[in-house]
Amino acid sequence: MPEININPGELHVSRDEGDTIIAKDLCGSLVVAMHDPTNAVGAMAYIMLPQAPPGHEEGLQFAATAIPRLLNLLIEQGAAKDRIAAKLVGASCLIASGVFSIGKRNVAKAREVLGELGLAIAGEDTGGSHKRNVRFDIKTGKLTIENIAK
Amino acid sequence: MHEIDKIIESTEEIKSLPSSAVKLMQMTETEKSSGDDLAKVIGMDQGLTAKVIRLVNSPFYGLTTKVASVKHAVALLGFQCIRNIALSTELSKSMNKAFDGYLMNKGELWRHGVAVGAIASRIAKKKDRTLVDTAFTAGMVHDIGRILLSRFLLSSFNQAKSLVKAENIAFNEAEKRIFGMDHAEAGGKLAKKWGFPADLVDAIKCHHEPGKSLIGKKLAAIVHVADIIAINCGVGVGGDGLSYELDESALAVLHINETELDQYILDLQTGMKDIEDFVAHSSTN
Numbered sequence: 371m372p373e374i375n376i377n378p379g380e381l382h383v384s385r386d387e388g389d390t391i392i393a394k395d396l397c398g399s400l401v402v403a404m405h406d407p408t409n410a411v412g413a414m415a416y417i418m419l420p421q422a423p424p425g426h427e428e429g430l431q432f433a434a435t436a437i438p439r440l441l442n443l444l445i446e447q448g449a450a451k452d453r454i455a456a457k458l459v460g461a462s463c464l465i466a467s468g469v470f471s472i473g474k475r476n477v478a479k480a481r482e483v484l485g486e487l488g489l490a491i492a493g494e495d496t497g498g499s500h501k502r503n504v505r506f507d508i509k510t511g512k513l514t515i516e517n518i519a520k
Numbered sequence: 521m522h523e524i525d526k527i528i529e530s531t532e533e534i535k536s537l538p539s540s541a542v543k544l545m546q547m548t549e550t551e552k553s554s555g556d557d558l559a560k561v562i563g564m565d566q567g568l569t570a571k572v573i574r575l576v577n578s579p580f581y582g583l584t585t586k587v588a589s590v591k592h593a594v595a596l597l598g599f600q601c602i603r604n605i606a607l608s609t610e611l612s613k614s615m616n617k618a619f620d621g622y623l624m625n626k627g628e629l630w631r632h633g634v635a636v637g638a639i640a641s642r643i644a645k646k647k648d649r650t651l652v653d654t655a656f657t658a659g660m661v662h663d664i665g666r667i668l669l670s671r672f673l674l675s676s677f678n679q680a681k682s683l684v685k686a687e688n689i690a691f692n693e694a695e696k697r698i699f700g701m702d703h704a705e706a707g708g709k710l711a712k713k714w715g716f717p718a719d720l721v722d723a724i725k726c727h728h729e730p731g732k733s734l735i736g737k738k739l740a741a742i743v744h745v746a747d748i749i750a751i752n753c754g755v756g757v758g759g760d761g762l763s764y765e766l767d768e769s770a771l772a773v774l775h776i777n778e779t780e781l782d783q784y785i786l787d788l789q790t791g792m793k794d795i796e797d798f799v800a801h802s803s804t805n
Contacts, residue, residue: 470766
């Protein structure tokens with residue numbers, strides 16, 4: 371059963387039913403997973419920030435770039451947009467973060483981008499102040515979340 | 521005697537740093553030592569010499585010239601930088617372990633320290649270049665108090681987490697309630713015991729409350745912000761997770777806004793490979 375680890379700023383798409391995509395040490399970062407159950411195609415992105423800061427080029431570490439890219443890759447792999455379920459995991463926050471609310475900003479941007487793309491959020495486990503590890507089963511689309519000392 | 525002082529006395533393996541590390545700390549503090557003196561201290565320990573040479577040649581420092589001696593390394597990278605490298609290999613002996621009380625696997629605390637050191641020196645480079653090397657050291661050692669409290673948290677971690685949840689307080693605040701002192705203050709005491717310079721002791725002690733620093737507000741603020749960035753990015757984070765508070769006075773001291781914070785997060789992501797490399801080369805166990 372191949373396990374594919376993705377790091378912050380990376381994404382992976384798969385249509386192999388044996389694959390499991392893994393993202394570890396999620397704190398303020400956000401995982402966005404998309405899955406088409408009909409033909410078992412899935413993709414997951416490990417997002418660090420809502421969008422690129424001024425002067426910084428776009429990249430897969432940003433929700434604004436990674437989410438549309440996930441959708442395009444899934445469609446290229448045979449997924450149908452109206453069957454895709456999107457899920458969000460992670461985005462923990464400091465107890466008092468002031469301007470530094472990365473988790474909240476990541477979730478807000480992801481919701482906005484998914485809305486613009488016409489994708490509904492089928493499941494969400496975000497917030498809190500704990501660390502998470504996530505496993506994404508391509509065959510079932512199931513996300514297994516390990517909450518560290520929640 | 522305060523409870524934490526009893527803890528310090530009861531923890532055999534942290535009563536003293538390796539003697540070469542103490543010498544390295546003192547050489548910087550007095551600023552009377554030359555590169556030759558530094559090479560001499562490092563050269564007295566063959567293992568340390570080999571690790572310094574290995575680290576200097578690692579991608580973290582991006583040198584195009586192959587370095588074969590400590591003297592050559594000092595000439596290329598400077599006294600402070602080589603002292604930091606030597607110090608890091610010695611400190612990793614105490615920090616590159618599992619700290620089960622915090623649910624930190626082997627190497628996580630050291631990885632966190634190196635990452636915070638790297639971001640701290642990056643911030644210092646933009647805000648106050650005179651602090652670049654000190655910021656790296658301070659970031660590297662800011663959490664040494666965890667070495668002390670970890671074994672006591674083995675039986676108190678759930679109590680601390682319950683306090684965090686029930687009263688919406690930071691994890692270090694829960695430590696204060698349980699132990700009478702948090703890992704930052706404990707680290708300050710340990711650093712003092714180990715003979716660290718006063719500015720480092722202060723930065724360690726105040727890394728969660730830099731506004732309380734009396735002798736180095738800017739250094740404490742740099743370490744605090746770097747720590748918060750590493751925690752948000754999940755680098756070397758334990759079961760205490762993100763149960764901490766941002767001291768906004770640190771942002772004011774450093775004139776950092778949200779956009780700049782985002783940039784430091786990206787800097788950390790870009791630098792992670794080098795940080796992992798530094799961790800691997802500096803680790804001794």
